[in-house]
Amino acid sequence: MIRIDDILEKIAGSYPEKDVTFLKKAYVFAGRAHKGQVRRSGEPYLSHPLEVANMLADMMLDKTTLVAGLLHDALEDTDVTTEEIRDNFGKEVADLVEGVTKISRVQETSPEVRRAETIQKIILAMTDDLRVIFIKLADRIHNLKTLKYLGENQQKRIAKETLEIYAPIANRLGMGRIKAELEDLSFRYVEPEAYFRIAALIEPQKKRAEEDLQKLKAELEQLTRDNKVPAQVEARIKRPYSIFDKMKRRNIDFDQVYDFLALRIITDTAKNCYAALGIIHQRWTHLPNRLRDFITVPKPNLYQALHTTILTAEKRTYEIQIRTLEMHNLAENGIAAHWKYKEPDPSHLIKEDQRLAWLREMVELYKEQKNPREFLKNLKTNLLPEEVYVFTPKGRVVSLPLGASALDFAFQIHSEIGLHAGGAKINGRAAPLRTILKTGDIVEVQPSSEKMPRRDWLNVVFTSTARHQIKRWLNQREKVKSINLGKKLWDKIQAKYSLPPALASGTLLLERLTQILTYRVRKIEDFYALAGSGKIIIDKNFMEKLSLEGRAEERKPAFLERVIGRISGKSGSGILVKGGEPGLVRLARCCSPVKGEPITGYMTAGKGISIHAVRCPLVAKEILANERLVEVQWDPSAKGAFKARLLIRSIDSPGVLAKVTTAIAKSEGNITKAEVLTFPDHRAQIVLNLVIRDLSHLESIMGQITRIKLISSVERV
Ligand code: MN
Numbered sequence: 001m002i003r004i005d006d007i008l009e010k011i012a013g014s015y016p017e018k019d020v021t022f023l024k025k026a027y028v029f030a031g032r033a034h035k036g037q038v039r040r041s042g043e044p045y046l047s048h049p050l051e052v053a054n055m056l057a058d059m060m061l062d063k064t065t066l067v068a069g070l071l072h073d074a075l076e077d078t079d080v081t082t083e084e085i086r087d088n089f090g091k092e093v094a095d096l097v098e099g100v101t102k103i104s105r106v107q108e109t110s111p112e113v114r115r116a117e118t119i120q121k122i123i124l125a126m127t128d129d130l131r132v133i134f135i136k137l138a139d140r141i142h143n144l145k146t147l148k149y150l151g152e153n154q155q156k157r158i159a160k161e162t163l164e165i166y167a168p169i170a171n172r173l174g175m176g177r178i179k180a181e182l183e184d185l186s187f188r189y190v191e192p193e194a195y196f197r198i199a200a201l202i203e204p205q206k207k208r209a210e211e212d213l214q215k216l217k218a219e220l221e222q223l224t225r226d227n228k229v230p231a232q233v234e235a236r237i238k239r240p241y242s243i244f245d246k247m248k249r250r251n252i253d254f255d256q257v258y259d260f261l262a263l264r265i266i267t268d269t270a271k272n273c274y275a276a277l278g279i280i281h282q283r284w285t286h287l288p289n290r291l292r293d294f295i296t297v298p299k300p301n302l303y304q305a306l307h308t309t310i311l312t313a314e315k316r317t318y319e320i321q322i323r324t325l326e327m328h329n330l331a332e333n334g335i336a337a338h339w340k341y342k343e344p345d346p347s348h349l350i351k352e353d354q355r356l357a358w359l360r361e362m363v364e365l366y367k368e369q370k371n372p373r374e375f376l377k378n379l380k381t382n383l384l385p386e387e388v389y390v391f392t393p394k395g396r397v398v399s400l401p402l403g404a405s406a407l408d409f410a411f412q413i414h415s416e417i418g419l420h421a422g423g424a425k426i427n428g429r430a431a432p433l434r435t436i437l438k439t440g441d442i443v444e445v446q447p448s449s450e451k452m453p454r455r456d457w458l459n460v461v462f463t464s465t466a467r468h469q470i471k472r473w474l475n476q477r478e479k480v481k482s483i484n485l486g487k488k489l490w491d492k493i494q495a496k497y498s499l500p501p502a503l504a505s506g507t508l509l510l511e512r513l514t515q516i517l518t519y520r521v522r523k524i525e526d527f528y529a530l531a532g533s534g535k536i537i538i539d540k541n542f543m544e545k546l547s548l549e550g551r552a553e554e555r556k557p558a559f560l561e562r563v564i565g566r567i568s569g570k571s572g573s574g575i576l577v578k579g580g581e582p583g584l585v586r587l588a589r590c591c592s593p594v595k596g597e598p599i600t601g602y603m604t605a606g607k608g609i610s611i612h613a614v615r616c617p618l619v620a621k622e623i624l625a626n627e628r629l630v631e632v633q634w635d636p637s638a639k640g641a642f643k644a645r646l647l648i649r650s651i652d653s654p655g656v657l658a659k660v661t662t663a664i665a666k667s668e669g670n671i672t673k674a675e676v677l678t679f680p681d682h683r684a685q686i687v688l689n690l691v692i693r694d695l696s697h698l699e700s701i702m703g704q705i706t707r708i709k710l711i712s713s714v715e716r717v
Contacts, residue, residue, distance in 0.1 A: 174334025534608020584608025
């Protein structure tokens with residue numbers, strides 16, 4: 001068991017004296033709080049927070065994190081309160097401990113929802129203070145180390161959660177060492193068979209492999225020395241989990257895993273990395289399709305290195321990684337390196353750091369989409385990327401998540417190329433932009449100034465960067481459309497009311513608008529956009545509110561209604577929009593929703609809100625952009641006439657149609673169109689267009705028809 005003195009000794013040289021005192025105080029506090037508690041391993045409970053703090057000290061994190069690490073279980077498992085922690089150690093420590101505690105409080109039992117909820121909590125905690133995740137990762141590592149004392153089910157659940165959530169997060173943050181440790185500790189519990197099989201495969205080869213590695217290491221040292229490239233060479237047998245991961249990802253056998261034996265060269269400058277690569281390629285044959293330049297094109301987590309795989313005279317392959325010492329430290333510690341000894345400005349980091357791009361996206365996603373299923377779907381593309389590597393015609397390596405299309409590639413190269421992508425060439429042949437890329441593809445995208453993004457591109461792209469850019473472009477264009485429409489609308493309407501001229505435009509109008517609208521209106525275009533997109537409706541009510549006297553004089557109301565009527569298709573459609581003033585609302589023609597059935601609203605550019613039935617394929621297949629869906633409901637007091645279409649199957653017999661139409665008339669439905677199709681095998685199909693009052697009216701009509709003899713089915717189409 002680690003002792004506090006070991007930790008204090010470790011940090012004494014590099015941390016200020018008062019930090020050391022602060023940590024001592026936290027140790028005494030934690031010791032008192034956990035007094036008498038014992039871990040499953042039989043050790044005193046305090047051993048756990050001490051191990052966590054020790055790992056955080058190894059990562060050289062600031063004192064706040066170390067102290068919060070010592071206290072991380074105090075809220076959950078002892079009588080200590082947040083206030084006590086705050087009074088003794090300050091707000092930051094108290095907030096961190098609370099953040100860690102919240103993550104462990106997910107009680108949901110369904111594994112999928114539990115996972116989504118855990119991730120949501122982690123993401124929210126991380127955006128408050130990124131250091132929460134460092135503590136949580138250290139906590140998880142120590143829990144994994146002592147997993148053998150738990151029951152089998154718990155072992156599996158914790159290890160699986162680690163591989164699914166914590167290891168990918170560590171990877172995204174560039175924390176390679178922590179990620180590797182999490183994976184290796186979890187692997188044997190999640191996939192015991194694979195783990196022992198791989199261990200058994202490595203074992204007999206180990207002795208020879210180690211000898212070979214040592215020989216190669218010596219040769220590399222000699223070569224770099226002769227060429228005056230400063231280099232430190234490391235040799236290792238790859239970790240079981242990384243071998244397993246590679247076998248699974250590439251669907252290959254153990255003996256095809258090239259980099260089971262790996263070497264690493266650490267040098268001083270990027271220039272010397274390339275020099276070392278050149279020396280190696282002169283000495284050995286290398287596999288061209290395994291050469292990766294992550295120095296020119298770093299991974300999304302900012303990982304940088306050159307990777308090459310060589311083939312020796314004995315026909316053995318070795319992967320060699322070449323990087324500078326700085327790149328090496330970054331690959332090991334990632335974003336945690338910012339917190340070395342001191343406390344940086346985390347809000348700045350969250351906004352700027354490329355490694356946190358996914359986190360920012362996740363937060364946006366969380367704000368828009370709290371539905372766990374939808375959230376998870378997006379997570380898969382953001383958090384768990386399996387990568388493919390493709391090339392530009394000039395040989396530049398571009399890494400993309402598995403499943404990315406040529407269009408994703410275009411956006412990866414440059415947003416302008418993506419936005420104006422005309423066509424693609426893959427391996428020299430013309431190919432559609434939607435083509436899914438494979439590792440090794442040489443991809444070229446021809447931009448054309450006439451090409452512009454379309455909404456269906458959102459179904460073609462896989463990466464969130466591309467999605468984001470397309471959405472932004474579409475929103476921008478729709479905003480322009482809305483502004484134009486809104487301005488037209490306003491010009492027409494305000495001319496019909498005798499508004500004081502000062503109020504018709506200019507700053508006075510803007511001032512009045514900010515007073516009466518719940519939306520923020522900074523410039524007049526904002527108001528036009530709201531009117532044009534249907535978020536607000538400019539009607540008599542609105543004009544009354546706007547006019548300073550509290551009442552607008554209407555000159556030609558009939559015309560006004562015509563204007564609105566034409567744009568909305570139907571005014572007074574009986575829809576309530578949640579949290580907003582009802583704007584321009586119309587029923588979508590694709591699914592013709594009927595009062596009473598589940599519906600959703602969709603903001604369209606320039607046409608206000610269109611109402612779709614939830615059963616509509618556009619909704620069911622999630623083709624509509626999520627962030628533009630608005631919650632709507634039927635106004636129970638509104639009376640309406642709705643269109644519906646029925647498909648009736650029956651035996652072909654004289655009088656069937658007459659019976660059907662009579663039944664409908666009795667139920668007070670109106671038929672606007674009827675089509676009858678008969679088939680040689682004595683079947684018939686009747687398609688009816690009806691006007692009905694609401695869903696229950698329609699259902700009673702369908703019930704009446706079903707009761708007629710010879711009818712085999714009735715369905716809504
Ligand atoms: Mn813990």
